[in-house]
Amino acid sequence: MTMKETLILKGNIIHCPTPREFEIHENSYIISRKGKVLGIYPELPGDYKGIDSKLPEDLQNIEFHDFGQALIIPSFIDLHIHASQYMQRGLGLDMQLIPWLEQYTFPHEKLFAQEEYARRIYPHFAESLHSVGSLRSCIFGTIHQESNEILMQSLMDRGLIAYVGKVNMDCNAPDYLCENTGQSLKETRAFIKEFQNNPRVKPIITPRFAPSCTSELMRGLADLAEEFDVPIQSHISENPEELQWVKELFPHCDSYSEVYRNHGLWNSQTLMAHGVYLTEQGKEWMRQAGVQVVHCPEANLNLTSGIMPLTDMLDAGLIIGLGSDVGAGQSMAINRVMVRAIQSSKILHKFTPQSRVLSLSEAFYLGTKANGRLWGKVGSFEPEYSMDALVIQDELADREGFSPLEKLQRFIYCGDDRNIAARYLEGRRI
Ligand code: GUN
Numbered sequence: 001m002t003m004k005e006t007l008i009l010k011g012n013i014i015h016c017p018t019p020r021e022f023e024i025h026e027n028s029y030i031i032s033r034k035g036k037v038l039g040i041y042p043e044l045p046g047d048y049k050g051i052d053s054k055l056p057e058d059l060q061n062i063e064f065h066d067f068g069q070a071l072i073i074p075s076f077i078d079l080h081i082h083a084s085q086y087m088q089r090g091l092g093l094d095m096q097l098i099p100w101l102e103q104y105t106f107p108h109e110k111l112f113a114q115e116e117y118a119r120r121i122y123p124h125f126a127e128s129l130h131s132v133g134s135l136r137s138c139i140f141g142t143i144h145q146e147s148n149e150i151l152m153q154s155l156m157d158r159g160l161i162a163y164v165g166k167v168n169m170d171c172n173a174p175d176y177l178c179e180n181t182g183q184s185l186k187e188t189r190a191f192i193k194e195f196q197n198n199p200r201v202k203p204i205i206t207p208r209f210a211p212s213c214t215s216e217l218m219r220g221l222a223d224l225a226e227e228f229d230v231p232i233q234s235h236i237s238e239n240p241e242e243l244q245w246v247k248e249l250f251p252h253c254d255s256y257s258e259v260y261r262n263h264g265l266w267n268s269q270t271l272m273a274h275g276v277y278l279t280e281q282g283k284e285w286m287r288q289a290g291v292q293v294v295h296c297p298e299a300n301l302n303l304t305s306g307i308m309p310l311t312d313m314l315d316a317g318l319i320i321g322l323g324s325d326v327g328a329g330q331s332m333a334i335n336r337v338m339v340r341a342i343q344s345s346k347i348l349h350k351f352t353p354q355s356r357v358l359s360l361s362e363a364f365y366l367g368t369k370a371n372g373r374l375w376g377k378v379g380s381f382e383p384e385y386s387m388d389a390l391v392i393q394d395e396l397a398d399r400e401g402f403s404p405l406e407k408l409q410r411f412i413y414c415g416d417d418r419n420i421a422a423r424y425l426e427g428r429r430i
């Protein structure tokens with residue numbers, strides 16, 4: 001089906017151009033052209049007057065939907081998720097990071113050495129992202145070339161937009177996941193070349209984390225990131241035992257942050273998951289370089305890692321986003337991750353009162369506009385932003401006269417994919 005140039009949706013439109021508050025447009029129209037938002041209007045403007053009373057077949061080059069009492073919100077973005085851990089969700093979460101990696105995660109990732117396993121699992125992973133409304137995401141694959149290609153294809157088939165990383169690890173890993181350094185770099189180069197011009201599903205450089213990468217590998221990956229202008233994602237400062245290990249492995253670096261920074265992996269297109277235990281210096285370097293910290297509150301609780309001081313870091317001017325971190329996190333739904341971020345901040349506040357509680361609009365902002373940063377104008381309905389939207393329906397709440405904000409609160413806390421009536425990405429229904 002060819003895409004009509006103009007898309008007009010009617011409903012209760014809500015977004016967060018700033019973290020401070022929700023902007024709510026009751027019974028309004030959002031108009032986009034060629035996948036980009038033109039604006040939000042209480043009445044249809046000039047050229048479009050009267051289209052809402054025409055039959056769809058009489059509308060040339062305009063697609064119009066009246067969603068009545070439903071909410072129209074920016075679609076969700078997951079800034080840190082492991083596709084390979086999709087089937088691992090919920091398993092072995094009585095452990096902390098290092099034993100969990102060794103006993104559950106690494107043996108599980110080994111399964112992706114078989115293409116057949118990737119063919120069985122990855123289409124379901126893509127289907128789940130679509131279902132929960134995470135229409136864009138930053139994904140870890142595994143070290144395995146063929147399986148990663150199947151992952152890319154599954155995401156494309158589902159119409160999603162993503163950055164996908166071929167994972168690199170060349171030390172401190174079981175034999176079956178430990179790569180030869182030169183081979184790892186060669187395969188990463190091939191992976192980038194194969195997908196760099198793909199309009200929707202693109203490559204991202206993905207050293208797993210400092211303990212499983214040699215200096216040579218990290219430097220080589222930093223060179224590739226620069227050569228091809230590709231973003232970078234990894235893990236940082238998640239767990240005290242991990243921190244101690246990094247100290248032993250890199251004795252010349254004063255902190256975990258310094259390891260990545262010294263190896264050239266530190267720039268404004270870098271995403272670093274966790275950051276529970278960053279030093280003051282590490283945070284300052286991140287702020288200066290524009291590195292984005294990806295807060296993964298579910299994983300931090302499940303693996304007893306700790307609570308990242310989110311609001312302190314926001315107030316210090318760091319760039320932060322949200323990730324599900326499936327399978328250390330159990331829920332694919334970013335609305336659930338927003339709730340967990342708020343709940344984590346409440347626990348921290350209880351024990352350290354000077355650390356303030358995260359507001360709902362801040363959490364929503366993180367999972368939409370803040371998470372969209374890597375793609376440019378994404379995650380909000382301001383003019384020129386990508387027309388990426390979810391339509392949220394709750395008939396019972398409609399019938400009982402809930403306000404749009406009440407319906408949004410209810411969806412974020414209690415809603416699921418059954419409440420998502422439609423999904424739009426770049427102005428196209430998917
Ligand atoms: N650190 C290194 N690898 C991983 C992983 O797969 N999950 C999490 N949560 N942390 C990691």
Ligand code: FE
Nearest residue numbers: 082235273325
């Ligand atoms: Fe992770």
